[in-house]
Amino acid sequence: MTDEDDGLERGRHEDVAADHSAADAEDVADRWDAAGVPTPEALAETAEAAVRAAGDYLAERFRDGGTVGEYHTDDVKAEADEAAEGLIFEEIREDFPGHTLHGEESGRSGDGRVEWIVDPLDGTNNYAIDYPSIATAVAAQVDGETLVAAIHEPLVDDCYVAVRGEGATVNGEPLSVTPRDRPLDRSTVSLVVGLPAVRDDELRAEADAVRRALSGRCKRVLETWSPCVDWGLLARGSLAGVVCAYPDPFEQEAGELLASEAGAVSVSGEGYYAGAVDEATLAALVETLPEQVRESVSG
Ligand SMILES: O=P(O)(O)OC[C@H]1O[C@](O)(COP(=O)(O)O)[C@@H](O)[C@@H]1O
Ligand SMILES: [Mg+2]
Numbered sequence: 001m002t003d004e005d006d007g008l009e010r011g012r013h014e015d016v017a018a019d020h021s022a023a024d025a026e027d028v029a030d031r032w033d034a035a036g037v038p039t040p041e042a043l044a045e046t047a048e049a050a051v052r053a054a055g056d057y058l059a060e061r062f063r064d065g066g067t068v069g070e071y072h073t074d075d076v077k078a079e080a081d082e083a084a085e086g087l088i089f090e091e092i093r094e095d096f097p098g099h100t101l102h103g104e105e106s107g108r109s110g111d112g113r114v115e116w117i118v119d120p121l122d123g124t125n126n127y128a129i130d131y132p133s134i135a136t137a138v139a140a141q142v143d144g145e146t147l148v149a150a151i152h153e154p155l156v157d158d159c160y161v162a163v164r165g166e167g168a169t170v171n172g173e174p175l176s177v178t179p180r181d182r183p184l185d186r187s188t189v190s191l192v193v194g195l196p197a198v199r200d201d202e203l204r205a206e207a208d209a210v211r212r213a214l215s216g217r218c219k220r221v222l223e224t225w226s227p228c229v230d231w232g233l234l235a236r237g238s239l240a241g242v243v244c245a246y247p248d249p250f251e252q253e254a255g256e257l258l259a260s261e262a263g264a265v266s267v268s269g270e271g272y273y274a275g276a277v278d279e280a281t282l283a284a285l286v287e288t289l290p291e292q293v294r295e296s297v298s299g
Helices: 012-023 025-029 040-063 081-095 125-130 193-201 201-217 228-235 251-260 279-288 291-297
Strands: 100-103 107-109 114-122 135-142 147-151 157-164 166-171 172-177 188-193 220-222 239-243 267-268 272-276
Touching: 012 100, 025 228, 040 081, 040 114, 040 147, 040 157, 081 100, 081 114, 114 125, 114 228, 125 157, 135 228, 135 239, 135 251, 135 272, 147 228, 147 251, 157 172, 157 228, 166 228, 188 193, 188 201, 188 228, 188 251, 193 201, 201 220, 201 239, 201 267, 201 279, 228 239, 228 251, 239 251, 239 279, 251 267, 251 272, 272 279, 279 291
Parallel strands: 100 114, 188 220, 188 239
Antiparallel strands: 100 107, 114 135, 135 147, 147 157, 157 166, 166 172, 239 272, 267 272
16 A cells, blocks of 8 residues: 555654665664574664554544544444554565564464564553553564564554563653652552453453452552553553453563563463562562462463
8 A cells, every 4th residue: 555545744753764765775684693583672673664664644634533433333443443553564674575474453473483463552442432541562473572663653653672681761761660659549450451342251351350459459540442552651661560361472572571571570371461560569569469370461
């Protein structure tokens, strides 16, 4: 799909994107390691270009009121999600044609060592109701390990990039959570409930119990239904913690790397993840969880 076909306008990142696509293929292709895998820096450059392309497209549609008709019926519900995923795939294919692509909309294709996990529109329901809390996310995995993540929140134009072992940035500025000495009753945490727990009665009841437990202890429990927005807030240290119940991998892979590279600490197990800005907050958060969940993340 061309820019003309889908009315794509890249807004203020036009120059960055143009620079990127003009960057010699050679320039990118030069940056491979001895095993024939692109360097994390090369992956990160592509990841950022990809989420910006999709995010800018979604923001343009959002501001034009283009979400209303599209999301009116189930049949057309996925139009913007699919278009955004197409833009991400285009960016990745341009730089790395042999890589495996694994998108929330179109599934998995390819069998390369490098796999891109793509959430083209995180917060689809928010988008559908014109609620401005959305993001676009990609995670690049090499042999199953996430090495690079990028998340773009297009409506506030914040772009997060994380590289394993090298830290995280927002709009190019380094991110580092600072430990806080603040009890949960003065802290805001977020709860992420993934599709399996939304759709299954038993798992939903479990997630409801987690919500009640957190609400009883924390100042506020935020539910954005756009988990990548929460990941950004955790990485900034704005949220004290994030608890995920059966999260979707398409957003989780990118989010976990972003949080850990910003210095957040976490535990996980059997469908649950809990992350926080420091060990004391994490311990308090885990202590709050219902027994069964606490055991699974402590296990
Ligand atoms: O209530 P719905 O529409 O089934 O959506 C629930 C899903 O929405 C999310 O919050 C965001 O998912 P999307 O990336 O599909 O927009 C998921 O974490 C959650 O599983
Ligand atoms: Mg998502």
